[in-house]
Amino acid sequence: MDRVIVRFIAIIFVSLLLAGCWDKRELNELAIATAISIDKKDDEYHVAAQVVIPTELSTKGGTGSSPVTLYEANGKSVNEAIRKLTLVAPRMIYLGHLRIVVISEELAKEGIDGTVDFLSRGWELRSDFYLIVSKETDAREILNIQTTLEKVPANDLFNILHTSEANYSSTIAVNFFEMKTNLEREGKQGVLTGVQILGDSSKGSSKQNVESIVPEAFIKFEELAVFKEDKLVGWLNDNESRGYNGITNQVKSTVGIVSCPEGGNGNVSIHIKKYKSEMKSKKTNSNNPEIDLKVNIVANLGEVSCDIDLTKQETVKMLEKEFEKAVKTDLQETIKVVQEKYHTDIFGFGATINKENPEKWKKIKGNWDEIFSEMPVNIDVDAQISHFGSVLNPVGRSTSE
Template sequence: MKRKCTMLILLIVILLITTGCWNRRELNELAITMALGIDLTKDGKYVVTAQVVNPGEVAGKSSGATGSSPVIIFQETGKTIFEAIRKMTNSSPRSIYPSHLRMLVIGESLAKEGIGKPLDLLSRDWELRSDFFIVVAKGRNAEDILKIPTSLEKIPANKLFDALEVSEKAWAASSGYTLDELIKDMISDGKQPVLTGVRAELKGDKTSLAKQNVEMIDPHGRLYYQDLAVFDGEHLIGWLDEKQSRTYNAITNKVKSTVVNVKCPKGGNFVYQIIKSHAEVKGKIKNGEPKIDIKIRAEGNVGEIECNVELTKSESIAKLEKMIEKQSDAMFTKAVQQIQENKKVDIFGFGEVLHRADPKAWKTLKNDWDQKFEDLPVNIKVQAEIKRVGTVGNSFLEKIK
């Protein structure tokens, strides 16, 4: 009898843990959302724009495609973001499903008012992964960005995601920031967050943003990344220019590869193609005064040259390396000083470096760190190394001359 009771209990337990997906949802009941845009109206309400996949068009012609748009826009307004998303069911026949989100675009007006509330919803939503990129629509609303059809990639959200990955690997003036990275910087004592800006270039009237935009060799609507947005906590306070953005990425070790134009002494330029970069940031506090020392090591190749130099000689290579170091030192130093004077917030994480170097002294500094950051001495030293000069030695242009 005791054995039968034991077996019955085991069977009940097994049945309880093998009941299947009680809360399952079929794919044809979901609106797969690839991008979300969030804007703020003048009366303080949120406008949420969802870029949803049109599965019949993405699947291909063999699956019944009709030539319609591969994505559909749904948009609603609400006092809260959650309310606006739920109100989309008024027009969408399927539930908005953001688990495959690639891009979150924040309108510039909302970024200035504060991005804390939108991030709170996204950070606690169990349906969201945190690996999507967050960008700020520079000079526009987020909905303007999401409504532009793109070439090469059928789904505009994929275009934005892939373009940002390519840009940060090849140019170093932009970077992809995820939800976790952004929140970490927002709550840090010694670092303020930045986000990459996305811009829309429009030519002609808005009718050009219909289907024919992707059928033209020179589309009337283009999306491209430009500059970094600087935040003080949750509020957008300004933008970095291109040189300042590249300086930020170099100091924070976000440079994977880029190119640098270096002026030759007797006119012309040569291009230094960076293939590896690493910044070592050290800080110290002496008599209550902080100081930062930065050493940036770069390795690269000669990508293009107009200088009258003998590339087959080691002394010529050494001269080119010195030219790179001198110009880079000056550019980085100037960019950091401009950020200190104009933005007045520590986006580099110098405060975190000082905290690690001297936790006790940091407790005193952190209370008025923004003021200390403005006058913080920052010494930058670049060490450049040329690995290769290409498949030829001196330029054939010298022989032509």
């Protein structure tokens, strides 16, 4: 009998615990933000939250107004600015569905440690939203542009970042957890993708921006922001950004261009469909570290604009060798720029040494920036062209020649 009573009391106790959440809030009490921007002017932070208007996203159709609105506030800290959004927003801003956080170039140069600290402590925040840096414009202006294919601009930013990363590899989708890890990790610094406005930004927030075939203003992701600790120290251009992704094994698919062999006029476009790079710490007799970088590529021919005979195996081998040289040159130039101009190990060479030879890392980590800037990187590229498309020789060239 006593056992029955104990079980009954336990069931009642558990039921009370599961009956509800002490901190629950109803959906109609929240303003759901899909993106926020963070700027800093003088000693104040400026935060803008892009909030969705549910009635305008309804399948029954809305009133034709903008599907999002922008709430803005200033504060001595990011946290204070977020709280002060309630002075202009009729509901509490909910950050649990964030997709994008835009950080201004000015703030990134000053340092993002305070911003990262705030984002780390928010219990509502997940860690899978993406961080990007606004280039040559305030971060809030990025969220003020109406977009065409996606009704919610934050979704447009999110999808462009994914699409460009997957198909061209000059951008990289870095979520908050990854950036925070890079800020705390030994031997690996961070990068973030840059975003800027093309066209007339003053007209980007109007409904007319999405009613014409060519918008007055639109968003473009371009270049990678290079960080040293928590500060932005410079930018990688398009080729260098693709080189970074190649070195760090983050190329999903992209296109490479090589000149026609044997001095011919025109180019050959090569579509990379498989890419794998692997870095290892080279064992040397001296105390000076080296990195071996091995790259394996499987590619298709994308376009041929020169007179070559692809029925000959030696021609294909010649193209593969030219492509290997081109890839190696791009990787070498990227490493050279970062070593000589920025002196910050965004590639993770130090982390590789630390993983494979912890004792050596302990001896050199105190001077790693200087050692990294002079360290040799040995690159070996192996490329295979496996498919030629539905035609073999270039269009206009007879296969019987």
